[in-house]
Amino acid sequence: STITQQLIKNVLLTPERTITRKLKELFLAYAVEQRYTKDEILGLYLNNIPYGGVAWGIESAAQKLFAKDVWDLTLGESAFLASLPSSPSAYVSYASNSEAAKRRQSAVLNRMEELGIITSAQNAEALAEGLNFAPQHEYIKAPHFVSYVRKELESRYGNRMVEYGGLTVKTSLDLDLQTKLEEVVKTEVAKDLYLNITNGAVVVLDPRTGEILAYVGSVDYFKEGWGAYDVITAQRQPGSTIKVVTYALAFEKGKTAADTVVDGPLTIQLGGGKTYSPVNYDGRYHGAVSLRSALANSYNIPAVKLVKDFGPDNMVALGNKLGLAGWEVNDTYGYAVTLGGKETRLLDLTNVYATFARGGMYRPTTPFISIKDSNGFNLYDDSRIVEYRAISEETAYILTNILSDSWARAPAFGSRSALYIPGHTVAAKTGTTNDKRDNYTVGYTLAYTVGVWVGNNDNSPMNPYLASGVDGAAPIWNKTMHILLDGREAENFPVPSGIFTKTDNKCGRSEVFTRGSQVPNLCPEPDKDKEKNEAKHKDKD
Numbered sequence: 001s002t003i004t005q006q007l008i009k010n011v012l013l014t015p016e017r018t019i020t021r022k023l024k025e026l027f028l029a030y031a032v033e034q035r036y037t038k039d040e041i042l043g044l045y046l047n048n049i050p051y052g053g054v055a056w057g058i059e060s061a062a063q064k065l066f067a068k069d070v071w072d073l074t075l076g077e078s079a080f081l082a083s084l085p086s087s088p089s090a091y092v093s094y095a096s097n098s099e100a101a102k103r104r105q106s107a108v109l110n111r112m113e114e115l116g117i118i119t120s121a122q123n124a125e126a127l128a129e130g131l132n133f134a135p136q137h138e139y140i141k142a143p144h145f146v147s148y149v150r151k152e153l154e155s156r157y158g159n160r161m162v163e164y165g166g167l168t169v170k171t172s173l174d175l176d177l178q179t180k181l182e183e184v185v186k187t188e189v190a191k192d193l194y195l196n197i198t199n200g201a202v203v204v205l206d207p208r209t210g211e212i213l214a215y216v217g218s219v220d221y222f223k224e225g226w227g228a229y230d231v232i233t234a235q236r237q238p239g240s241t242i243k244v245v246t247y248a249l250a251f252e253k254g255k256t257a258a259d260t261v262v263d264g265p266l267t268i269q270l271g272g273g274k275t276y277s278p279v280n281y282d283g284r285y286h287g288a289v290s291l292r293s294a295l296a297n298s299y300n301i302p303a304v305k306l307v308k309d310f311g312p313d314n315m316v317a318l319g320n321k322l323g324l325a326g327w328e329v330n331d332t333y334g335y336a337v338t339l340g341g342k343e344t345r346l347l348d349l350t351n352v353y354a355t356f357a358r359g360g361m362y363r364p365t366t367p368f369i370s371i372k373d374s375n376g377f378n379l380y381d382d383s384r385i386v387e388y389r390a391i392s393e394e395t396a397y398i399l400t401n402i403l404s405d406s407w408a409r410a411p412a413f414g415s416r417s418a419l420y421i422p423g424h425t426v427a428a429k430t431g432t433t434n435d436k437r438d439n440y441t442v443g444y445t446l447a448y449t450v451g452v453w454v455g456n457n458d459n460s461p462m463n464p465y466l467a468s469g470v471d472g473a474a475p476i477w478n479k480t481m482h483i484l485l486d487g488r489e490a491e492n493f494p495v496p497s498g499i500f501t502k503t504d505n506k507c508g509r510s511e512v513f514t515r516g517s518q519v520p521n522l523c524p525e526p527d528k529d530k531e532k533n534e535a536k537h538k539d540k541d
Helices: 003-011 019-035 038-046 058-066 075-086 088-095 098-114 120-128 143-157 159-164 175-191 239-252 291-296 300-310 312-321 334-339 346-357 393-403 473-485 530-536
Strands: 050-052 168-171 199-206 211-216 260-263 268-271 274-276 287-290 368-372 427-432 438-444 449-455 499-504 509-514
Touching (some): 003 038, 050 075, 075 098, 143 159, 143 211, 143 368, 175 199, 175 473, 199 473, 239 291, 239 393, 239 427, 260 300, 274 334, 291 300, 300 312, 312 334, 346 427, 346 449, 393 427, 427 473, 449 473
Antiparallel strands (some): 260 287, 427 438, 438 449
């Protein structure tokens, strides 16, 4: 199409491809060419086309990329800007990749020389001067989030509509919160360099709406080499944070938080002469423990026994129902799926916990509040978002009750660990993968769900002395929660009508149950011979 037709498409029409729109384009292009000179049309075109990000028009692009007025641009800079309209979304990558930028610039300069607009000497001089881009962090706020939003828009409306449709997008990002958390991640990761931690990420959701409030995809988007890597949407193993899906399955199948499981030596025959023998994080066995204690302290062996009882496929199916992308039923991961053997995205993992905060209702995450086309028509309607029940309200409450129980997790983490936020009821879970390649803390209140990751992009292990719940992700999560909750009135999770509390006066122990549950003995006799008990219950399936 001609420059005039492109001007019409960008300024007066939508980018849809229909015969009617094409006829309008031809008619309007003819009318414009009758009224304006070619130079005037070119000027209108250059001032009304996207150059990437929020740069709309040549003057905006000149200021954004070179911090110059358009009249002060050199030949080389002008040539580079002339290359952008064909692919405006690439401007950020070009600004951080000088070789790619020079290739674009060279293509335009060579074409200008071929057309006789410049001489060979002018071409060589322009190429030699270099491209000195202005620091892009001054113009791009929350760059990982911006990139994520763009991909979401393209998946909905296509690249052409996003590039040329004149969309006006209002997002859910809280820029003040975002700025604070970017600084928290940088500061805390810098403190953890001795633990061989080089990167970190945090995402904050509003569990009531699924809206993304903060999105820090790495410690520094503009760090050369790997800064643009987005941990929030990367597929990585979730470690023990995924155990909540196993326990959700167990509670849905009728297990109670007071039921016991023996945390002792376990060897499972896998066939073909292979065996699987999980071990706990602390390398110890803890005897007969309640499911509350097993989850709160993140014991591995009880989780494996539960997934063995109820089936890895059923756990994967529930994970899929809870929104874990790519969780299709297969037997590739076996029993290790409960310990984080199947990859997921931090965004989806955090939304699993947001589902618990919502009382078991799944709702997809969204970065959008409104999306309008060039005519002001609203394209985004959050009332069309599909929400459904993933787990019962009772199961969600029991999980929340356990994950917010500081005393239950005290044996592993202490009662006042980084997971404890004074004055607030906050549910939280940590996770660390094998060889300490990924470390997480995910937690929630009624108002906020926060997911944090630390590690290394290249999957290299962190220091073996990293202590989950003390180092790594937990301090970032703790500081994030304080930023969100300090000065805010405390909120308690509502107790569903299908929940009751049973207390045994003999030992003073209380537990929450779903109505109709079989209540076990809350005050069992102490295990006098733990080693014999472990040997007696040793599982050799």
